[in-house]
Amino acid sequence: MMMMRRREGEKIMIGSDIVIHITQIGRNRVRIGIDAPRDLTIVAEEVRQVAEANTAAAGTSHAAVLELLGRLQIRRP
């Protein structure tokens, strides 16, 4: 992986039409702006992970759910 040091206000160029702007650096977060072609999908890593988890959840069978229920020992309120 390529590593690069940047300060607040500086930019990174990727190819000729993608620009990463380092707009704000906080204590443990960085705010960045991205200029890129509109047809390029840009999402945070977590959003993609959540989309994949949602697809897996949507595919869960009812039989598997009922089997899970049998394993839960619930104390009702």
Next chain:
Amino acid sequence: MPRVETRHFGSKDYSEDSVIYMPCGMPGFESETTFLLLQVPEQYPLVYMQSSRTADLCFVALPVFTVDPQYKIELSLEDGLLLGVGRSPRIGTEVLCLTLVAIDGSEVRVNLLAPILVNLQTRTAAQCINAEPDYSHQHTFLPAVEAISA
């Protein structure tokens, strides 16, 4: 009473107060913006999140405290504004907090990174990425001894 076609229960009557509205949909399901929360008394504490638009789309969820009684949520500013709550809403009184369940073979995984939050007053809902660190989108759930209901 309105009726909906469901994935698991055929055609089912529902009341308007079981409807939740997700203005942004969910990652991977952005066009699904209205769901019904269905519960079957014998299947407590499972919550079925049935799409009102797509009969074949139904998520299974658990109240988050069933999985992790110590669960904490911190919302992004945007999610707080969308839901009409603060950054740390009170789970159970201010918002309903559900974690989606995915089962693959004997593996049961729950998404603690991005629970479904529902404003209990307005029924507005969103799948929110928790800003609290250390929660996983595929937390292994071992319903071993006792799950405490929320």
